[in-house]
Amino acid sequence: MAEIFDRKAGDYDDWYTRPLGALVDRVEKEPIYAYLDPHAGEHILDVGCGTGNFSLELARRGVKVTGIDISDPMLAKARKKAADAGLAIEFLHADAMNLPFGDNTFDKIVSVTALEFAPDLKAVLEESYRVLKPVGRMVIGLIGGNSLWSRHYEARAAREPDCLFRYARFYTLDELLAAMPGKNVQGKAVLFFGPDFDGTKVDEALAIEAAAAREGRTNGGFITAVSYKD
Template sequence: MALFNKIAYRYDQWYQTPRGSCIDAIQKKLVWDMAEVTAGERVLDLGCGTGNYTLELARYGCVTTGIDLSAGMLAAAKSKADAANCKIDWIEADFLKLPFASATFDFVLSVTAFEFVADPRAALLEAMRVLKPGGRVVIGVLARDSAWGDLYRKEARDNPDSVFAAARLYSAGELRELFPDCRCIKGGLFVPPGPPEIEVVEAMALENMGQLQYNNSNGQIGNPGFLVARWDKPFDKI
């Protein structure tokens, strides 16, 4: 994707700001809690970008592969992995035509990438194909019905060249309908988009309350900015 090539080397800069670091920590906790990763597993990160999650998986002891359509993003990811001495396979490929045999991976992850896939259901079917029986797919997406969703839509309106101009944001129902038998959906990111900046302690208190209300009410209370879903592949499926 040419648009992502242009922003590859400044993509991580936001995560180095106080707010960006806080948001990253919130999203990662939701993802890792849902993923239940075990060291030694063979893992595929779909839409790995600059390797934000891929490197953590490798450091944890997983046999890790990162897939992305953007050569620029992959170059940035490889540079970071080399500097950290992390062994990761980086492959430029399409979600809809993964270059792997069926039942290859124990775990397939995708975070903030399905927003940019032309056929998300077909992409999820392909992810399930390369998943081993008993494995799981975890997908994290930007939520449409939230203050963050409003911000992304405004950015898309104000700047046609923004990556969000091509993004599809999701409701929990739409995410669940991508594939039958979704095991679970959790929501988070109740910290509002800035400005003004808020203290980390205040932000986490707000986040914890929002997650508690939303996830304990089966999504009936609150509007999270980030959704995480999990699908498990039955043991009797190839």
């Protein structure tokens, strides 16, 4: 599995420099940070940290961050970005199915667009929950199933033999909520404009998001859930 991400490390961050990528990142981060509510001094584990998009931003907020990933090239890029920014972040090579930490280690857990690739969603969530401290919270973001975006990735996977999304499973919001361990589980779907949207039309995109929220839609391209540990 690691090798499919190894090949993407070199150009992975290019997505965020494009208008659509920057817009998607903005829309996805809103529910993640609303649920995570990070504070300086907290120790947060970033599961499937990739090149460090969330890890670096959390560290800039004064959070103590540990990021894990199975791809060494992704981790190498994350370490360089952190060093260039003068941020002290611990990045470790580790499998989310078998975390190298003791029980009750972290104040909070976050994982964004990574666990779609885990062989067993419920098991990998239980493993993250294990290392979460009591009264801590776990926030998970996934590509939403039955959405414009999941259908786009499924079509790519069908026509591109080396497409990383061949190895992904796209869950609905209800499926994610059902898999989350812990109590007070809540969730939200966002990203209702599609992959062919003009990323420069920010106001139009936000209007689409607001309308979907009013309608209570759950088939967005990005789904987020939070749970709390007793």
